[in-house]
Amino acid sequence: MKKLLFIYLFLISVFVLYVYNYQTNNQANNQWTNNELRGTLDESYVMVTFQSGIDYWKRALKGFEDAAEALSVSVEYRGATQYDIQEEITVLEQVIAKNPAGIAVSTMDPEALNPVINKAVEAGIPIVMFDANAPKSKAYAFLGTDNYYAGETAAHQMAKFLNEEGEVGIITHPNQLNHKERTEGFRNTIANEYPKMKVVAIKDGRGDQMSSKEATDEMLSLYPNLQGVFATEANGGVGVGQSILEAQKKDSVHIISFDTDKGTLDMIQEGVISATLAQGTWEMGYWSLQFLFHIQHDLAESATNDQRLPRFVDTGVTVVTKENVTEYYPSE
Amino acid sequence: MKKLLFIYLFLISVFVLYVYNYQTNNQANNQWTNNELRGTLDESYVMVTFQSGIDYWKRALKGFEDAAEALSVSVEYRGATQYDIQEEITVLEQVIAKNPAGIAVSTMDPEALNPVINKAVEAGIPIVMFDANAPKSKAYAFLGTDNYYAGETAAHQMAKFLNEEGEVGIITHPNQLNHKERTEGFRNTIANEYPKMKVVAIKDGRGDQMSSKEATDEMLSLYPNLQGVFATEANGGVGVGQSILEAQKKDSVHIISFDTDKGTLDMIQEGVISATLAQGTWEMGYWSLQFLFHIQHDLAESATNDQRLPRFVDTGVTVVTKENVTEYYPSE
Numbered sequence: 001m002k003k004l005l006f007i008y009l010f011l012i013s014v015f016v017l018y019v020y021n022y023q024t025n026n027q028a029n030n031q032w033t034n035n036e037l038r039g040t041l042d043e044s045y046v047m048v049t050f051q052s053g054i055d056y057w058k059r060a061l062k063g064f065e066d067a068a069e070a071l072s073v074s075v076e077y078r079g080a081t082q083y084d085i086q087e088e089i090t091v092l093e094q095v096i097a098k099n100p101a102g103i104a105v106s107t108m109d110p111e112a113l114n115p116v117i118n119k120a121v122e123a124g125i126p127i128v129m130f131d132a133n134a135p136k137s138k139a140y141a142f143l144g145t146d147n148y149y150a151g152e153t154a155a156h157q158m159a160k161f162l163n164e165e166g167e168v169g170i171i172t173h174p175n176q177l178n179h180k181e182r183t184e185g186f187r188n189t190i191a192n193e194y195p196k197m198k199v200v201a202i203k204d205g206r207g208d209q210m211s212s213k214e215a216t217d218e219m220l221s222l223y224p225n226l227q228g229v230f231a232t233e234a235n236g237g238v239g240v241g242q243s244i245l246e247a248q249k250k251d252s253v254h255i256i257s258f259d260t261d262k263g264t265l266d267m268i269q270e271g272v273i274s275a276t277l278a279q280g281t282w283e284m285g286y287w288s289l290q291f292l293f294h295i296q297h298d299l300a301e302s303a304t305n306d307q308r309l310p311r312f313v314d315t316g317v318t319v320v321t322k323e324n325v326t327e328y329y330p331s332e
Numbered sequence: 333m334k335k336l337l338f339i340y341l342f343l344i345s346v347f348v349l350y351v352y353n354y355q356t357n358n359q360a361n362n363q364w365t366n367n368e369l370r371g372t373l374d375e376s377y378v379m380v381t382f383q384s385g386i387d388y389w390k391r392a393l394k395g396f397e398d399a400a401e402a403l404s405v406s407v408e409y410r411g412a413t414q415y416d417i418q419e420e421i422t423v424l425e426q427v428i429a430k431n432p433a434g435i436a437v438s439t440m441d442p443e444a445l446n447p448v449i450n451k452a453v454e455a456g457i458p459i460v461m462f463d464a465n466a467p468k469s470k471a472y473a474f475l476g477t478d479n480y481y482a483g484e485t486a487a488h489q490m491a492k493f494l495n496e497e498g499e500v501g502i503i504t505h506p507n508q509l510n511h512k513e514r515t516e517g518f519r520n521t522i523a524n525e526y527p528k529m530k531v532v533a534i535k536d537g538r539g540d541q542m543s544s545k546e547a548t549d550e551m552l553s554l555y556p557n558l559q560g561v562f563a564t565e566a567n568g569g570v571g572v573g574q575s576i577l578e579a580q581k582k583d584s585v586h587i588i589s590f591d592t593d594k595g596t597l598d599m600i601q602e603g604v605i606s607a608t609l610a611q612g613t614w615e616m617g618y619w620s621l622q623f624l625f626h627i628q629h630d631l632a633e634s635a636t637n638d639q640r641l642p643r644f645v646d647t648g649v650t651v652v653t654k655e656n657v658t659e660y661y662p663s664e
Binding site for chain 1: 337340344348395398402403404478614615618622639642645646650
């Protein structure tokens with residue numbers, strides 16, 4: 001019986017040692033991975049936009065959510081429902097009052113949010129801007145489209161459609177900086193790289209369908225040999241499409257538009273619009289959250305450095321044509 | 333005695349259950365985090381440069397290593413020892429032959445590496461460019477300094493030193509694109525934003541100390557009221573410093589230089605150079621590895637998209653003055 005007792009004691013000791021060893025190992029492991037890219041679910045990051053209901057933000061939010069899953073943190077989506085800067089200021093202030101782990105903001109005004117953004121950053125809440133910047137604010141970084149480069153991309157695509165030869169026009173929104181940059185990128189690229197192509201007209205489409213249609217009607221009558229139109233904005237692109245359809249020039253004029261809302265995608269499927277440029281909205285959301293996480297967890301460049309994150313990330317554009325258009329319809 | 337036996341049995345069962353439970357929990361935990369940002373140590377990422385021994389790459393490699401630690405993967409550093417493109421091609425080919433998980437490349441020639449880079453990307457090895465780009469290659473992204481913006485930053489800093497008033501000059505390397513951009517950014521910012529300042533001379537310093545000193549000597553004799561010089565490159569900055577010292581104008585002329593090699597930092601400590609611009613080399617290395625990891629683990633935007641990562645990341649610049657210069661000396 002005494003022998004049995006020893007055996008039991010021995011077995012118990014082995015188990016105790018095993019469990020002890022297991023736990024110690026695990027602690028060591030945890031210590032080693034303190035610096036790993038993993039947050040906690042009570043750590044909440046917020047995306048703030050304006051006109052929060054529009055489709056445009058969906059892929060940005062998807063990117064934000066995908067990054068949150070990879071980092072094991074939580075996200076929330078908030079926004080001004082209208083195109084109303086006062087509403088956006090109020091929403092941003094409400095978000096800040098909850099002291100979140102970080103905020104990604106797209107602003108409808110490059111100046112108006114600055115006092116609120118700066119107050120938050122000074123209070124230790126990381127903020128990055130995405131899609132539309134507040135360049136003079138204290139936000140750590142901006143993630144969006146380099147619009148000049150987008151214009152260049154449109155020019156190269158137009159050259160491909162036209163075999164590098166022919167007259168083209170631009171329908172744009174001349175008073176907005178992003179549209180000016182798209183126009184410049186397109187125009188300079190055609191002028192510098194395609195000697196047999198020419199930008200014969202640049203017209204104001206005012207960002208709406210009807211004005212853009214009328215501007216295109218006029219352009220078509222002045223330049224009967226026109227072979228291509230670059231619309232720097234989505235409503236304009238649909239207007240250009242209507243004009244071309246009405247003039248029965250669908251097969252002789254190539255349209256390149258911007259963004260991927262339903263009207264544009266439908267016209268690509270119908271062969272009216274030849275291509276559109278999709279912005280890297282998923283990337284904007286994904287890398288915004290990564291950046292915020294890195295500031296929150298002090299994994300970015302040392303705090304003594306005033307440039308702790310990359311200053312600007314050009315998320316790029318993708319050319320959408322009939323061949324890949326189906327991938328751009330929302331999946332629901 | 334039988335009672336004692338039961339007690340032992342009970343205790344043993346409790347331990348067995350505890351250990352079993354512990355292990356199960358741990359497995360569940362691992363499963364749940366499949367999608368987390370964690371690689372394996374046999375997953376090796378390589379950084380490839382030229383003139384691989386110079387200090388300039390140290391902080392980029394530190395960023396690369398810091399990201400590797402956070403992601404639990406391995407890194408290697410390889411490079412051409414000389415400023416020799418054939419050697420860099422050979423090194424890159426050797427690296428590719430080992431089929432690494434990804435490669436971050438800085439090229440000394442914007443074209444020459446393209447065939448090798450493209451072959452690797454087509455074979456499924458992710459490549460990103462950092463510091464110096466190969467814009468027409470199939471590399472997924474470029475992470476480096478926006479040189480135009482760096483020139484703007486230098487202009488604002490110069491305006492601060494001069495209370496927005498006075499004559500300034502530029503010593504540059506007029507045939508290299510990055511130096512042209514720095515010069516343009518500086519000149520345009522002074523012209524557009526500081527009406528009481530004027531860029532009176534732009535001279536070729538040929539990227540070396542002696543030529544830059546001579547160019548500055550000449551500039552000082554032509555423009556005796558000169559109050560500032562922007563050197564777009566580090567050797568030039570030291571040459572400008574020597575000229576200013578010789579002319580005993582240390583207290584009346586502000587020099588802004590580029591990069592943070594020892595000669596420049598020493599002259600900042602001595603009060604000869606007023607400021608230099610440090611590039612975000614740590615950020616280049618850190619986010620290069622993050623990007624490569626995201627392609628390797630298929631965590632980036634869907635493969636149907638030809639823009640799976642941000643196209644360009646501007647890692648920004650930091651102004652280094654006497655106040656923070658000690659942080660920029662290598663720590664060994």
